[in-house]
Amino acid sequence: MVVCGIDPHKSTLTAVTADAVGRRLTQRTVGARPENWLGLLAWARGQAREVLWAVEDGRGLAGGLIRYLLAAGQRVVLVPPKLMARARSSARTRGKSDPIDALAVARAALREDDLPVAHLDQDALDVRLLTDHHDTLVEQRTATINRLRWHLHDLDPALEATATLTSVRGRQRLSERLRALPVSVRQALADELLADITALTRRVRELERRIGELVRPMAPTLLDLTGIGVLTAAKIIGETGGITRFPTSAAFAAHNGTAPIPIWTGNKPTFRLSRGGNRQLNAALHRMAITQLRRHQPARDYLDRYLQRRPHATRKAALRALKRHLSDVVYKALITDLASTNSELPATA
Incomplete structure (x- = not known):
């Protein structure tokens, strides 16, 4: 068996093959286009009957290649960039280049035996694409609201202080008050920005409806959990990319950043x-934890028990422990939903 490490970029893909002990064999750089992938596959398979493909987990850079390899029956693992740094620092070669990075990816895959395995799943990929687009539109709307508030403050500080831009009625009232002001360039810009906010809000609501239609049949158990709404569930599904790629709840916790890191060497752990x-997953679990502390008595009991058992622990440490516990709860809910639908939700490319 050989391991083929891939360092993906927008215009090129650099591949380096390594044997079972991490020794460099060959390397190849091709254009990041579909017509080059068949040649890359034949090149790697010409060196061994079994090839493990290790691809740097760069969002969107190697999605097409991963889907092609999976369709060809190849096994692909995703290597987080932080593991590459460790592998690169232990190499004899110095510096940073695409071949060095590709070899670091291959060696990281050899060293780590619990890396996420990529699978094809169009539903989870669609959810992630829609949630990413939703986040982008919300960011655009927030930036537009901020620009509008500066104009409102200059036109009349009372307008900026009383403007409610999150409701239809509030935007209508503000539009009427703007049109009652003397005509000026700033007044026209403010009116135009208000129209942009209304259009963006309409697009955000439509996206939320589409996301809900996709997520509700996929994750009924997850949506039943306190603190999990449609958008948070969609974020978890899209960023998890298929719960089957995590063999245990501990592996899932390590992926979402809720697993604590040991820093002790003596007798006191x-x-x-x-x-x-994954900080997106971590943020979703954080929102879930904060909501449960407000509305869910078992979560408050868990926090109190943690603080009672550890008198010197801070509330932040207790919150982190709760997030680690909720990671297991989410993992079990995703497994339950997977079993109830009788279909896999594996990792997206």
């Missing part, structure tokens, strides 16, 4: 916050 993992 100590752990610190993990700043790695």
